[in-house]
Each structure stands twice: as C-alpha cells, then as structure tokens.
Amino acid sequence: MPITVTMLVDTHAHIYHGDEIAYPMMDDPYSPEKGIGTIEHLRQNTLEVGVERVVLVQTGSAYRWDNRLLADTAHENSDWCVGVCTLDPESSESITELKRLRDGYNVKGVRIEPTKADYPQFYHPGSVALWEAVGRLDAVVCAHVQARYLEQLSELLARHPDVPVVLDHAAYPKAIDGPESETVTSVVDLARFNQLYVKLTFAVTGSDAAYPFKDTHAIVHRILDAYGPDRCMWGSDFPCDHWLKKASYREHLDLFRTELGLSESEKAAILTTTATSLWFE
16 A cells, blocks of 8 residues: 555554453453454544554553454554554563564564563663664564653663664653643653654643643644654554543544644654654555
8 A cells, every 4th residue: 555645644552352261351451341442443433534554552551461462453454553562671581572473463563661670660681682672673662651761761762773762652741741841851852862753642641621632732842843743643542432531533633633733744744654654664
C-alpha cells in the first residue's frame, strides 16, 4: 500500500481479548468491560474516521510481560498493524524473546520501562542490553517513563545515537503545571537528540478540561516547536472508552485535525509521515 499524506496513522493503541484462557490476564488487571478494546473494536473505530494503520502497544496493565496477544494480533493483521512488545529489562530471556517477536510476529519495537525494584532505575545493564539488541534488529525503542527518569534516558540516548526512540506520552506533562513546567522543559531539552521522537498523546490525558482540551494546547506547541513535526506523532490511547473516557476516538483525532491550529504540513507529518517513516517503511 503506497503512503500518502491522507493515510492516517495511530501510533498508540492497546488491545484486549475476551478469551482469558488463550490470553490470560495478570492478577488484578486494569481491564475494560467485555467487548471494549478488542481488535474488532479498534477496526471499527479506525474505519469510522479513516485511520489506515495502527501501532499496537503491549497492554502491560493487563498482560504485563506476556506478549502473546500483542504478537498474534500484529501478525494476523500485518496489512494494517505493527506491534510494540514490552519486555522485562531484568530478565535474561528478553533479548531472545525480542528477536523471536521481531523475526516472526511483525513486532517492530519494544517498550522499555524502569525496573520495579525498591529503587527503580531506567539506565541499568538490562536497558543497555535491550537498546543494543534493538540496534542490531533494526527496531524501535518506546521509552515509557515519567519526568524523573529523563536524565537517565538522556544517558541512554547519548550512548546509542543510532537507535530510534519514541518518548511515550512525552513523559506525561500535565496542563495544571503549564507549558513552562519542569517536565515540559526537560522534554524540550532532550530535543537535542535527533533520534528521539515524541508522542503527543498527553494532549488529552494531561488535560483537566473537556474537548477540545485547550489547557494543553500551549504544551503541545512548545514541544512541537522544539522537535519539529517530523519528530512528533499522534496516538489515540485506544480504547478511549477505557483510558480516556472524556474523549472519543474521533474527538482525539479531531483535536489534531481541527482544534490545535496546526498547518497542513504539520498535520501531514504528525498524523502520517513521521509514523510511517518510523514504523511502516
């Protein structure tokens, strides 16, 4: 399928499955009501608004390190989806598992989080090993961190300049803190690393307002100015019924299509070309 500026790409969707025998959830999962968040539900949402490609991100709050659903779904829907797994950075088996998923299941990236120890770390030997494996496998890192880990992220970025990295949710800035907050300033400072991209999903999750979430617009524009549209991308946080509640799938997309005052070239990059160059080429 040729890539055009009208080919909308959703870079952040979580999926669930009703068969908990085939795909068991973790103890005490954060899961939606039955029927919400399935691949069929996602396809319905995408067709309604014209989204043609989707990056599926492992649902760690339901399946933790078990990537079977993510891998099977990315493989079975490879004509319009790719997958991002989540692997335990402290496990000796994670490198082998990443290669298996990359080679056989249409998984193009790995989401890396801080350790779960008493003193969590993002920069540690396990993360370094995963970063190195991503480089060998021509894959992508999704860095899932809060602002307090951005200094450690900067060390990993400096150490691995050729590994593309996406900052999930832009490290969770919040509207109440404003566009000059420490979080936003730290994210902006990392724009000096050319291999770092940013998901602008926080425009809804970080807002305290109703649609069109005007209290986050200035933050979006500050980050966009720092990174440029060619390093920024849109993601829906699907299933919106579960993760957002205050915005539908269409409203999340319309925020970027009509409400943020983006130019046509900015919209083309954020909604299409940045994501396709990273995930679908």
